[in-house]
Amino acid sequence: MLKGIFPIEKFKALETPFYYYDVELLKRTLETVKKESGKYGYHVHYAVKANANPRLLSIIAGYGLGADCVSGGEIQAALDAGFPASKIVYAGVGKADWEINLGLDNDIFCFNVESAAELEIVNELAAAKNKVASIALRINPEVDAHTHAKITTGMKENKFGINLSQLGQVLDRLGELPHVKLIGIHCHIGSQITDMAAFRALAIRVNEIQEELEARGVQVENLNFGGGLGIDYYHPNHLPIPAFDNYFAVFNQLLQLRPGQQVHFEPGRSIVAQCGSLIAKVLYVKIGETKKFCILDAGFTELIRPAMYDAYHRIENLSSDEEVEVYDVVGPICESSDVFGKDMELNRAHRGDLIALRSAGAYGEVMASQYNCRKLPKAFYSDCL
Numbered sequence: 001m002l003k004g005i006f007p008i009e010k011f012k013a014l015e016t017p018f019y020y021y022d023v024e025l026l027k028r029t030l031e032t033v034k035k036e037s038g039k040y041g042y043h044v045h046y047a048v049k050a051n052a053n054p055r056l057l058s059i060i061a062g063y064g065l066g067a068d069c070v071s072g073g074e075i076q077a078a079l080d081a082g083f084p085a086s087k088i089v090y091a092g093v094g095k096a097d098w099e100i101n102l103g104l105d106n107d108i109f110c111f112n113v114e115s116a117a118e119l120e121i122v123n124e125l126a127a128a129k130n131k132v133a134s135i136a137l138r139i140n141p142e143v144d145a146h147t148h149a150k151i152t153t154g155m156k157e158n159k160f161g162i163n164l165s166q167l168g169q170v171l172d173r174l175g176e177l178p179h180v181k182l183i184g185i186h187c188h189i190g191s192q193i194t195d196m197a198a199f200r201a202l203a204i205r206v207n208e209i210q211e212e213l214e215a216r217g218v219q220v221e222n223l224n225f226g227g228g229l230g231i232d233y234y235h236p237n238h239l240p241i242p243a244f245d246n247y248f249a250v251f252n253q254l255l256q257l258r259p260g261q262q263v264h265f266e267p268g269r270s271i272v273a274q275c276g277s278l279i280a281k282v283l284y285v286k287i288g289e290t291k292k293f294c295i296l297d298a299g300f301t302e303l304i305r306p307a308m309y310d311a312y313h314r315i316e317n318l319s320s321d322e323e324v325e326v327y328d329v330v331g332p333i334c335e336s337s338d339v340f341g342k343d344m345e346l347n348r349a350h351r352g353d354l355i356a357l358r359s360a361g362a363y364g365e366v367m368a369s370q371y372n373c374r375k376l377p378k379a380f381y382s383d384c385l
């Protein structure tokens with residue numbers, strides 16, 4: 001039975017809302033990532049933005065993965081968790097000077113540079129330290145990820161990366177800057193991508209970009225395809241480990257690698273989403289004129305994805321086996337967008353019931369806020385409850 005995957009008796013002693021992580025599932029996921037990427041010698045850098053919980057970070061670092069960071073804070077969190085600087089990549093359209101300096105001081109593997117303006121500053125700051133920064137150009141490949149508009153990144157209108165049409169100019173300038181060394185190209189087209197066709201298009205586009213680069217006499221050692229592999233939010237128990245085999249196989253089949261070229265990925269969601277659930281309690285069942293509301297003690301302060309992206313998270317009543325009823329499941333925040341799901345089917349709910357919001361390990365705890373002066377949620381782990 002579904003509810004059997006949660007230690008409900010132990011949950012009863014804990015103050016809700018909290019995040020619960022199935023460490024065993026995380027480890028099985030990491031083993032799969034290692035095995036499937038290892039088949040082709042691909043390098044995997046976990047996208048810290050998906051979940052920067054220190055315990056999870058140190059487990060992930062323990063599997064030998066690198067880290068993909070988007071801020072100085074993430075670089076520090078990755079170093080603290082044991083990721084070696086030599087496996088840290090650093091992306092972001094707005095890198096502040098102190099953040100670039102932190103990367104330089106630690107000799108991180110690569111800065112994924114997103115604009116001509118940034119290139120100048122990385123060169124300048126590296127010069128001040130008498131260093132040469134290894135950089136990859138983040139290219140906007142103009143490949144449509146066919147995912148939610150708010151998490152699409154690889155199109156012309158997005159702020160990310162260098163447009164293909166401006167690549168030539170940036171390469172020319174690069175040749176004049178002695179404190180940056182081009183070691184790769186980087187692309188990321190979006191997140192929660194479940195149709196492999198988007199990744200196929202990306203691999204083919206990068207083959208074309210490589211040809212353009214070579215026509216200009218430029219060769220790069222590293223190709224980084226970012227993250228984006230999606231998960232099944234509707235059936236978290238069915239195949240909780242995403243199809244990393246198919247994902248890496250797409251690149252293996254299509255990429256035209258040059259001798260010695262290294263391939264990198266930055267998965268976030270696909271590694272941590274399914275191992276995490278937000279556990280909340282029912283505060284009230286409110287019977288409205290046309291609707292029944294199940295009001296939880298968790299809101300968008302703990303899990304913002306439904307409010308921000310209209311994201312679906314499966315919701316389960318862990319305390320009830322009674323017949324299924326239809327509720328709008330909502331939080332206590334004073335905003336009408338504080339809704340986890342409309343017309344959700346739930347076993348009949350009562351005050352005090354424990355509710356699980358599933359597949360919340362990615363972009364859940366890490367996006368929590370203290371709006372309404374709320375406390376940040378705690379986290380508990382399956383192996384030390």
Ligand code: LLP
Nearest residue numbers: 047188191192226227228266267268269363
């Ligand atoms: N690399 C880069 C450059 C990225 O921008 C991202 C995600 C990743 C890797 C990791 O992507 P993933 O494998 O997790 O799809 N908060 C949103 C998702 C934002 C993703 C931002 N970039 C959500 O909750 O759906």
